[in-house]
Amino acid sequence: RKEVEQDPGPFNVPEGATVAFNCTYSNSASQSFFWYRQDCRKEPKLLMSVYSSGNEDGRFTAQLNRASQYISLLIRDSKLSDSATYLCVVKNGIGGADGLTFGKGTHLIIQP
């Protein structure tokens, strides 16, 4: 079983719609969670951290369910510029050093 699993998509969504992604992680000791965004042939960029209480940043809402080991990202009022690959990321924080574990990413295409 992969450590972080995501539906690769692509998700084809009309502009203005709401879209939700989710991912699951296998290591119950994982301590930190993130969503990164990666545009074609570019580096990943931090979109938002994910907290147990859920958190919102403008049109983006992230949720974490530790019991189910499930992370979600909701994008409201989607824009053409939201087209990208969204990477679910888990950090285990073991031994005082911190490699990030990435999912394969979910490809989102916003259509005009």
Next chain:
Amino acid sequence: DAGVTQSPTHLIKTRGQQVTLRCSPKSGHDTVSWYQQALGQGPQFIFQYYEEEERQRGNFPDRFSGHQFPNYSSELNVNALLLGDSALYLCASSFGPMGTQYFGPGTRLLVL
């Protein structure tokens, strides 16, 4: 405020050769992590350097080695290159091993 920089941007090598990739962290950051991203995959953690020492290592063979310098910059060395080493190599820097990681633009390596 300079972000993470990497050099070179692109590189072509042949099987069996050796390669050195370089990374300068974001201003104020002291920790460098390296990742390999194959086409269509999420980045995979190679190793992390802090205080000039390798602090954590992912599932990569000893052909992959690194170094961190007193100015916090880092090098990734890959010996005896294989075709499967063709990938985007990403460097991420953070303030401390547990800090939020910010990625550089990457080096695209093609092994022929």
